[in-house]
Amino acid sequence: AFKERVFSGMQPTGSLHLGNYLGAMVNWIEMQKTHECIYCVVDLHAITVWQDPKELKNAIRQVTAAYIASGLDPKKSILFNQSQVPEHAELAWVFNCVARLGWLNRMTQFKEKAGKDRENASVGLYAYPNLMAADILAYRATHVPVGEDQKQHLELARDIAQKFNNDFRDGIVEKGYADGIFFPPPDPVITGPATRVMSLRDGTKKMSKSEPSDMSRINLMDDADAIADKIKRAKTDMEPAPPSGLEELGARPEIDNLVGIYAALAGISKQAALDLLISTATEGPSIYTGLKRALTEVAVARLGPIRAEIIRLMNDPAEIDRILADGSKRARAIAGPIYAEVKDVVGF
Numbered sequence: 001a002f003k004e005r006v007f008s009g010m011q012p013t014g015s016l017h018l019g020n021y022l023g024a025m026v027n028w029i030e031m032q033k034t035h036e037c038i039y040c041v042v043d044l045h046a047i048t049v050w051q052d053p054k055e056l057k058n059a060i061r062q063v064t065a066a067y068i069a070s071g072l073d074p075k076k077s078i079l080f081n082q083s084q085v086p087e088h089a090e091l092a093w094v095f096n097c098v099a100r101l102g103w104l105n106r107m108t109q110f111k112e113k114a115g116k117d118r119e120n121a122s123v124g125l126y127a128y129p130n131l132m133a134a135d136i137l138a139y140r141a142t143h144v145p146v147g148e149d150q151k152q153h154l155e156l157a158r159d160i161a162q163k164f165n166n167d168f169r170d171g172i173v174e175k176g177y178a179d180g181i182f183f184p185p186p187d188p189v190i191t192g193p194a195t196r197v198m199s200l201r202d203g204t205k206k207m208s209k210s211e212p213s214d215m216s217r218i219n220l221m222d223d224a225d226a227i228a229d230k231i232k233r234a235k236t237d238m239e240p241a242p243p244s245g246l247e248e249l250g251a252r253p254e255i256d257n258l259v260g261i262y263a264a265l266a267g268i269s270k271q272a273a274l275d276l277l278i279s280t281a282t283e284g285p286s287i288y289t290g291l292k293r294a295l296t297e298v299a300v301a302r303l304g305p306i307r308a309e310i311i312r313l314m315n316d317p318a319e320i321d322r323i324l325a326d327g328s329k330r331a332r333a334i335a336g337p338i339y340a341e342v343k344d345v346v347g348f
């Protein structure tokens, strides 16, 4: 059995948002207490769609600053950007040759991101899940804290690990892995109060960096006024309270989302958050005024200090670059020897 190890990453595209924070980051910070953790800024993933090179450099630093501002400790955990550790791309190529076209054809995120003009999507966008498998398995990570949208990609990473173990079984056993397990199939860690935060404009779509409307998400870089404005204008509905009772409001997707975000930020159960909505329903011009006020308060209290810390860290880009260089060195010290064995097993 391999030692438990955590790996996860986020793309340096646009500002991190409340979905990234509640869906993944909160677990990242928590897992630092119990595990060896490796957290990556996945810049190779970012360029699967066009990125302005000057903005990309800045975005890498900004996501790094956001990790640290949210509580990631770069002395304890390994914090680095993907492109500085060449084993990610090298192992991804091997996995391009292990994974089957049929497996990738089933990936729903590619279908969503490529949209109607699929012929014009980059090959990298299509092969993205193989690179993600390499990110994880380059370190033999056993636990991957992510949001619910990544579940299918994690299943693919498990399939790749298993097929690699089968395809190269003889060499793997010869290397001393008596049980034939070279890559342990990684477990997704999809837990916590908000594994799928939805858009503020459409309760059926997830909150995302790639959503065109900035009003659809709360960014870690939003100031108190922007947060208040977005929550105030968050889509609810014009309908009066359902005749069957206010309890029913929780079944409406946009309301369920606001209740869920409030519960996650306040550290209370969804039922307690719904109770607050019900008990304040008569306070304001709309039945949601009380909930939105409470949500704004707790969001500003939680994100304000993070934003201030990101701004402070961004004043010293050289220090951020130094942290990334140091993390890359520590990451390579783990990935290098594993990839050297991969080469042997594959036969080069």
Ligand code: ADP
Pocket: 009, 010, 011, 019, 020, 021, 022, 023, 024, 145, 146, 147, 148, 149, 150, 194, 195, 196, 197, 198, 206, 207, 208, 209, 210
């Ligand atoms: P995005 O989808 O906004 O571009 P990434 O693909 O970089 O963000 O995802 C980074 C992490 O944040 C992943 O673990 C992903 O599952 C999580 N995540 C992204 N959006 C959400 C969301 N709306 N709710 C919960 N988790 C999310």
Ligand code: NA
Pocket: 149
């Ligand atoms: Na995503």
